[in-house]
Amino acid sequence: MPSGTASFPPGVDMETILSTKALTKKFGGFTANDQIFLTVHEGQIKAIVGENGAGKTTLMNMLYGELQPTSGEIFLRGEKVEFSSPRDAITKGIGMVHQHFMLVPSMTVYENIVLGAEIPGEHLKFLIDRKEEKRRCQSLTEKYGYDLDLNEKISELSIGEQQKVEILKMLYRDVDILILDEPTSVLTPQEVDEFLKQLVDLKAKGKTIILISHKLREIMGVSDEITVIKRGKTIGNVKTEETSEPALAQMMVGRKVLLTVQNQYKPTDNKRVMLQVKNLQTNDRLGKLAVDHVSFTIHSGEVFGIVGVDGNGQTELVKILSGMMEATGGTVEYNGQEITNCLSDQLRKSGIGIIPEDRYGEGLCQEMSLCQNAIAGAVTSKPFSRHAVFNRKQINEYCQHLIDAYQIHIADFNGNVSQLSGGNAQKLIVAREMEGEPRLLIACQPTRGVDIGAIEFIHRQIIDFRDRGGAVLLVSSELNEILSLSDRIGVMYKGKIIGEVDPRTTTETEIGLLMAGMVPDLENGIRSI
Amino acid sequence: MALLNRILYDAIYHTTPILLCVIGGLFAYKAGVLNIALEGMMLAGSFVAVLVAVNSQSVWLAYLSAIAVSLILGLVFSYMSVNRKGNVIIIGLAINMIVPAVAGFVLQSMGVPNLTAKWINPVIFRVHLPVVERIPVLGSLLSGHPIGTYISFLVIFLAYVLLYKTKFGIYTRVVGESPETAKSLGIKSNYYATLAILIGSLLCAVAGVNLAYERLGIFTNNMTAGRGFIAIAAIYCGKGEPLKSSLYAFIFGLARALAVNLSIYAGNVAALFDIIPYFVMIAILAVNAGYSNRNLRMRTYW
Numbered sequence: 001m002p003s004g005t006a007s008f009p010p011g012v013d014m015e016t017i018l019s020t021k022a023l024t025k026k027f028g029g030f031t032a033n034d035q036i037f038l039t040v041h042e043g044q045i046k047a048i049v050g051e052n053g054a055g056k057t058t059l060m061n062m063l064y065g066e067l068q069p070t071s072g073e074i075f076l077r078g079e080k081v082e083f084s085s086p087r088d089a090i091t092k093g094i095g096m097v098h099q100h101f102m103l104v105p106s107m108t109v110y111e112n113i114v115l116g117a118e119i120p121g122e123h124l125k126f127l128i129d130r131k132e133e134k135r136r137c138q139s140l141t142e143k144y145g146y147d148l149d150l151n152e153k154i155s156e157l158s159i160g161e162q163q164k165v166e167i168l169k170m171l172y173r174d175v176d177i178l179i180l181d182e183p184t185s186v187l188t189p190q191e192v193d194e195f196l197k198q199l200v201d202l203k204a205k206g207k208t209i210i211l212i213s214h215k216l217r218e219i220m221g222v223s224d225e226i227t228v229i230k231r232g233k234t235i236g237n238v239k240t241e242e243t244s245e246p247a248l249a250q251m252m253v254g255r256k257v258l259l260t261v262q263n264q265y266k267p268t269d270n271k272r273v274m275l276q277v278k279n280l281q282t283n284d285r286l287g288k289l290a291v292d293h294v295s296f297t298i299h300s301g302e303v304f305g306i307v308g309v310d311g312n313g314q315t316e317l318v319k320i321l322s323g324m325m326e327a328t329g330g331t332v333e334y335n336g337q338e339i340t341n342c343l344s345d346q347l348r349k350s351g352i353g354i355i356p357e358d359r360y361g362e363g364l365c366q367e368m369s370l371c372q373n374a375i376a377g378a379v380t381s382k383p384f385s386r387h388a389v390f391n392r393k394q395i396n397e398y399c400q401h402l403i404d405a406y407q408i409h410i411a412d413f414n415g416n417v418s419q420l421s422g423g424n425a426q427k428l429i430v431a432r433e434m435e436g437e438p439r440l441l442i443a444c445q446p447t448r449g450v451d452i453g454a455i456e457f458i459h460r461q462i463i464d465f466r467d468r469g470g471a472v473l474l475v476s477s478e479l480n481e482i483l484s485l486s487d488r489i490g491v492m493y494k495g496k497i498i499g500e501v502d503p504r505t506t507t508e509t510e511i512g513l514l515m516a517g518m519v520p521d522l523e524n525g526i527r528s529i
Numbered sequence: 530m531a532l533l534n535r536i537l538y539d540a541i542y543h544t545t546p547i548l549l550c551v552i553g554g555l556f557a558y559k560a561g562v563l564n565i566a567l568e569g570m571m572l573a574g575s576f577v578a579v580l581v582a583v584n585s586q587s588v589w590l591a592y593l594s595a596i597a598v599s600l601i602l603g604l605v606f607s608y609m610s611v612n613r614k615g616n617v618i619i620i621g622l623a624i625n626m627i628v629p630a631v632a633g634f635v636l637q638s639m640g641v642p643n644l645t646a647k648w649i650n651p652v653i654f655r656v657h658l659p660v661v662e663r664i665p666v667l668g669s670l671l672s673g674h675p676i677g678t679y680i681s682f683l684v685i686f687l688a689y690v691l692l693y694k695t696k697f698g699i700y701t702r703v704v705g706e707s708p709e710t711a712k713s714l715g716i717k718s719n720y721y722a723t724l725a726i727l728i729g730s731l732l733c734a735v736a737g738v739n740l741a742y743e744r745l746g747i748f749t750n751n752m753t754a755g756r757g758f759i760a761i762a763a764i765y766c767g768k769g770e771p772l773k774s775s776l777y778a779f780i781f782g783l784a785r786a787l788a789v790n791l792s793i794y795a796g797n798v799a800a801l802f803d804i805i806p807y808f809v810m811i812a813i814l815a816v817n818a819g820y821s822n823r824n825l826r827m828r829t830y831w
Binding site: 086098115128323326 | 696702707714715822823824
C-alpha cells in the first residue's frame, strides 16, 4: 500500500482512489444494492444521496467491510480488495463514522479513540499504557484543532462532541478515506456549519471524504461530486457545480417534488384555546429536571412547533402529553378540562391524536397485521367489536379504506406491519390518528427516516388538518419542517422553552442560536444561558 | 463475644463459594451474557471433585477433573448461547437440571445417599497464616480458612486488574455495553464472550471444590442450595463491579452465617432460620430495584 497519499494537492491530480464494479448485495430475496458502479477521486468530497432505504448505508458497509458483497468487486488504488471485517478496511486506510455513534458511553474520550488499537505497557505487556495513549490522543487533537477533554466520559459529552470523537477515532488509525453516514442529522445549525468547515479542512489535509446525506443543501455546499442512488441502483453521477437542489430531488424520487409545503396561513378570529400547558415538569432517571417549568398554549387552527437539539426534553414533554410518562408538577388543560397525568386511552377518547416519536416502539406493533394495527386504540369501540368479539368484516373494510385514502403501499393485505417501508408505516399511523377525528394532534418527529414522497404527503395532511380547525403540537429536530409548517415556534433547550419566535419573521441563525442556548439580549447582544 | 466471633468467622467461611461464583460470573455479566448456569457448574465441581477423590485418592486429580468438567459445561453453554444464539435461560436451566440428575443417578447406582472421601481430613486444606494468626481476635477470624477462601479474596483484585487494566477486560466490557461498537472495530465479540463465560466456569469449579471437598470431603446432592443464584443477585446489585459485587457476596455470606449460628438456639424451629439468606436476597434485590428506579417517571405496563 503506497503511504504518501497526501502528496497530490487536492483538485489538481484527480486520481481514482476507490471504485466499485457491479457491486451487489442481496438479503434473502431482497436486493439492497444492485450493480453499483461508484468512482471516488482522491482528495475530493464525494456525496452520495438517495432516499431512506435506497441502499446508501448498505453500500458503505460493504466498503467498510461490515457486510460482504454478494457479487461485484471493490478496487482501492486500482487494486482489487476484499474485506472480511472493518479491521481489514481500516488497515487499508478506509474509516467510517456511522449514523449511530459507535462509542462506549461509560468509557473516556481517549479510551474510545484508541479502542481496538490499545498500546501495551513497556514492561508489563499485558497491561495498557494509559499515559502513552493520552499523549498520542493529545497530539492528535492538537494537530486537527479539536477542543476536547480527553478524560471526560462519553456519556457526559454533547452529540456534536461525540461526533468529533468518532472522527478522531478514525484519524487515529490514520485512514485516507473517511466515510460519514448522515453526519449532520443530529447537530444544531451552528454545529453543522462548524462540521462542514472541518470537512473542508480535512480535505485540505489530503483526506478523501465520502459523505452520505439526504440534506441536499449541505451537499450542494461542500461536495465536489454527487452520486444519486435509488432503490439500490446508481442512477446518476454529477459534478456539484452542474446541478441544483430541485434537480437532485427529482433524480432521487423520480418525479417533481415540492421541497417546501404550500402553507398559506389564514388567521381566524374565533380561536379557542385547545391545549394549555402550565409549569409542566418531570425528571429523568437520575432525578434531574428533564422538563423544566414548560408553559405554552395552542389554539384551534394553529400549529405550534417545538424545535431543539435532540435530548433537550422534547421527548419527555411529548411523553407526558401523550400519557407515557408522569409529570411531577404543573398542569395540562385540554379544551378547558384538566388532563394532567391521564392515561393514553383517556386522552384518545377525549379527542387527542398521537403520532409518537418511536414508530415501532410506540406507534405500531410490527408483528401484528395491518388491520390489527389500524384499529389499535379503538379495539373496544362499537363498529369494530361487539360483546367483546371482533367484527372482522368491519375491521377489514376500515383498514382497506385507510390504505386507499392515505395511499399506503402494501404488498399483502393480511400480512404484518413489518412488510411496510418506513414511510408507509408512518402513513398508517397518520391515517389511524387522523381517522379518529381528533381536535388536537400531537406529532413528534413525524417524518424522521421517511422518504421525500411520504414527507410531502404527511406535511400536507398536517396543514389540511390545521386548515380544518385542528390544533397541532409539532415536535421535530428538522428545522426546515418546523419552519415551513408552524405558525408559532418554541425553542427548547435543557428542558426549558427558552424562546418563542414567529416563523414568518425569524431567521435560521436566530433559531440556531436559541437551540444552542444563546438568548438574544436587546441591550448586551447575545447572552448565553 | 464468642458467638459474634463465630458468626464473623463463618461469614468469611460461607462467603467463599459465593464470592468465587460472583467474580467468575461478573465477566459474563460484563460481556452481556446472563449466565444462570453458575449453580449447575458449581454443583458439577463439587460432585466431580469428591467422586474423583473417592476413587483416585489424589488431591490434585480431584481439583483438575472438577475444573475440566465445569469448563466443558461452560463450553456447551457458550457454544449454545454465543455461537448458536440460543436462549440463555433455557440453556442455563438445562445445565442446572442435568447436573443434579446425573449426580443423583451416580449416587443411586453406587447405592449410597452421599459420597464421602474418608481418607480426606479437611484440616489438610486449612491454611494458617504465620503472623496474622497471633493477632488477637482478628487472627482467629482471618487465619485457618481453606485455601479456596484465600484464593477467592485474591481473585477480587485479579478480576479488577483484568477488567480495567488489560485489553481483554476492555474488549469484554465493550462487547457487553456496546456490541455494535465492537463489531465496527472488528473486535471478535464471540471470542470475548466465550472467554468470559469460561472464566465463570473455572471459578465456579473452584467454588464447588471449596464447598464440598475442602471443607467436608463429602458430597450430597443439591448441596449448592441456590448459591449460584445468590451470586447472580450479588452481581446484579453490584452492577458487575468486582468490589461492589464482592461486598454483596459478603452480605449473603453473613446471612448464611447468622442462619447457621442462630439456629443452634432455636430448638425445633431451627430449620426456619435457613430461609434467612434467601430472604435477605429478595429484600436486597427489591430495595436495590426500588432505589435505582426511584426517579423513573416513565410509565411501564407490566
